[in-house]
Amino acid sequence: MRIxxxxxxxxxxxxxxxRLLAEGHEVVGMDNFVTGRPENLAHLSGHQRFSFIRHDVxxxxxxxxxxxxxxxxxxxxxxxxxxxxxxxxxxxxxMKAGAxxxxxxxxxxxxxxxxxxxxxxxEIYGDPEVHPQKESYWGRVNPVGERSVYDEAKRFAEALTMxxxxxxxIDTRIVRIFNTYGPRMRLDDGRVVPNFIKxxxxxxxxxxxxxxxxxxxxxxxxxLVEGIYRLLLSDEHRPVNIGNPHEINILEFAKTINxxxxxxxxxxxxPERRGESDPExxxxxxxxxxxxxxxxxxxxxxxxxxxxIPYFQESL
Amino acid sequence: MRIxxxxxxxxxxxxxxxRLLAEGHEVVGMDNFVTGRPENLAHLSGHQRFSFIRHDVxxxxxxxxxxxxxxxxxxxxxxxxxxxxxxxxxxxxxMKAGAxxxxxxxxxxxxxxxxxxxxxxxEIYGDPEVHPQKESYWGRVNPVGERSVYDEAKRFAEALTMxxxxxxxIDTRIVRIFNTYGPRMRLDDGRVVPNFIKxxxxxxxxxxxxxxxxxxxxxxxxxLVEGIYRLLLSDEHRPVNIGNPHEINILEFAKTINxxxxxxxxxxxxPERRGESDPExxxxxxxxxxxxxxxxxxxxxxxxxxxxIPYFQESL
Numbered sequence: 001m002r003i004x005x006x007x008x009x010x011x012x013x014x015x016x017x018x019r020l021l022a023e024g025h026e027v028v029g030m031d032n033f034v035t036g037r038p039e040n041l042a043h044l045s046g047h048q049r050f051s052f053i054r055h056d057v058x059x060x061x062x063x064x065x066x067x068x069x070x071x072x073x074x075x076x077x078x079x080x081x082x083x084x085x086x087x088x089x090x091x092x093x094x095m096k097a098g099a100x101x102x103x104x105x106x107x108x109x110x111x112x113x114x115x116x117x118x119x120x121x122x123e124i125y126g127d128p129e130v131h132p133q134k135e136s137y138w139g140r141v142n143p144v145g146e147r148s149v150y151d152e153a154k155r156f157a158e159a160l161t162m163x164x165x166x167x168x169x170i171d172t173r174i175v176r177i178f179n180t181y182g183p184r185m186r187l188d189d190g191r192v193v194p195n196f197i198k199x200x201x202x203x204x205x206x207x208x209x210x211x212x213x214x215x216x217x218x219x220x221x222x223x224l225v226e227g228i229y230r231l232l233l234s235d236e237h238r239p240v241n242i243g244n245p246h247e248i249n250i251l252e253f254a255k256t257i258n259x260x261x262x263x264x265x266x267x268x269x270x271p272e273r274r275g276e277s278d279p280e281x282x283x284x285x286x287x288x289x290x291x292x293x294x295x296x297x298x299x300x301x302x303x304x305x306x307x308x309i310p311y312f313q314e315s316l
Numbered sequence: 317m318r319i320x321x322x323x324x325x326x327x328x329x330x331x332x333x334x335r336l337l338a339e340g341h342e343v344v345g346m347d348n349f350v351t352g353r354p355e356n357l358a359h360l361s362g363h364q365r366f367s368f369i370r371h372d373v374x375x376x377x378x379x380x381x382x383x384x385x386x387x388x389x390x391x392x393x394x395x396x397x398x399x400x401x402x403x404x405x406x407x408x409x410x411m412k413a414g415a416x417x418x419x420x421x422x423x424x425x426x427x428x429x430x431x432x433x434x435x436x437x438x439e440i441y442g443d444p445e446v447h448p449q450k451e452s453y454w455g456r457v458n459p460v461g462e463r464s465v466y467d468e469a470k471r472f473a474e475a476l477t478m479x480x481x482x483x484x485x486i487d488t489r490i491v492r493i494f495n496t497y498g499p500r501m502r503l504d505d506g507r508v509v510p511n512f513i514k515x516x517x518x519x520x521x522x523x524x525x526x527x528x529x530x531x532x533x534x535x536x537x538x539x540l541v542e543g544i545y546r547l548l549l550s551d552e553h554r555p556v557n558i559g560n561p562h563e564i565n566i567l568e569f570a571k572t573i574n575x576x577x578x579x580x581x582x583x584x585x586x587p588e589r590r591g592e593s594d595p596e597x598x599x600x601x602x603x604x605x606x607x608x609x610x611x612x613x614x615x616x617x618x619x620x621x622x623x624x625i626p627y628f629q630e631s632l
Contacts, residue, residue, distance in 0.1 A: 091479040099415040099472060124459055142454050143440055144490070144555060146482075148475035156415060156472035159464035163407040174460070239460060
């Protein structure tokens, strides 16, 4: 297949490029480098089946030659308000990538009669009343809250994808991506995995807000990419959760990181932060992915962290 | 003020034009006539303070001269799947009006440093768990359902409006419009008010699905326009519900129509229709409008119907 990946220079986009090239496909990468980074694709320079177009997906997309699939992965995605790459600090770009970018990506898929995959997110579930979240859950999102620039953009993107499927007959897929980690995450992304690894590598105290009993579930990037690749090859038009349902509390997670990195600095406990909603307290119900894609994550947290740490060591 | 109204040839847009002209303002109307109709504005032909631009708001908007306010009212809005003007039959246009149209309307407001009012809807509440709905309620919407083409487009439009307010400092307003009726609704709009009036005028049986105990609340268009005008003059950036909280059940409503039109044909009772969700079972909590705008509806249902009926008589 010849596949366009928007957001190709991002954390997930660049791993997708690698996987699709390894499977023998031809990949056209697209990015405007608002949050993506050229170095994530540097190793593909000169690859015979890889080409790159620097372009902002909120403008009309033109790709010379035919396309068999379009994967729309372009968007700021960090929920951290303290990171310059957090979507709340790139509000208009985030909304344009979600609405105009999805519209243009669907347009190019339609022009070439190509498959389309939308990178959606667990954030469309907002601050959920149910745990874990099934795909049939409609979510609980504040349409005028600070985080709505991302949540509502992705909900709109899902609705537009379904509209193109229903009314233009486009062969679409929607993947709802849960918390994922791995090499090529930004050290300054602001999420807990890079934060803890950075602190531990610098032999600083890992910072915990509250008593550390709050839980997270983390998916290693290779598992995620496997799920997305299976979805691409499937016939599933309904949204599919891809993520790791294994929950770990933050205290336990901090201890795992310190043990792996031999950081003996005591943890720094701070009072709980009160926000509009805690962005990452979500856990996927992956029954649909198991049933339809025969997929489930296989990389353990410790194994995933061992694969991730060298990247951060190099970055520091 | 010089005011741009998108969707000016629609039911609500045309009434807004009339009111703003009556208040001495200058009005620039804009419409592409997908659901709006030239005859709604025919009486303004030659008006010294009215001009019109035929344009699709999903393309870049240019208005010569300055603007003091932009009111974005362009969108298909009928929830009826059996009407050719129902948004489920205009899915892509509806999503473009909500996302691209709002983006372009905010763009022209920003260019002229003009106030901006978004016409939002009670449909952002979806299939609500609470009655009546306050503005603080986040709603319950299926992002991939058939109706999401409207609901998610309007939720996105609200989020984008708030983003322009927060990050570009635009002086924005959001009105959440509940079920409204009056002259210039389409006879074939598919909603219950035109349906019943048409049936009664033709001395046909009024059709009721279920036992008629389901309730609706209807706001007469003059009341709605008064609320929107007060919102325009206010400083309220938060969403404001404008609608009539008075509930009436469908059976009672049918009898009112038949009495007003002296139609003695018995009612036609059919089994309940099962849809994804009943679109109109919503009732506004108007405490915010009362408090901030000192507004509440003043036109009784019977009075409003008496003002509406002659329009439908003429249309038939």
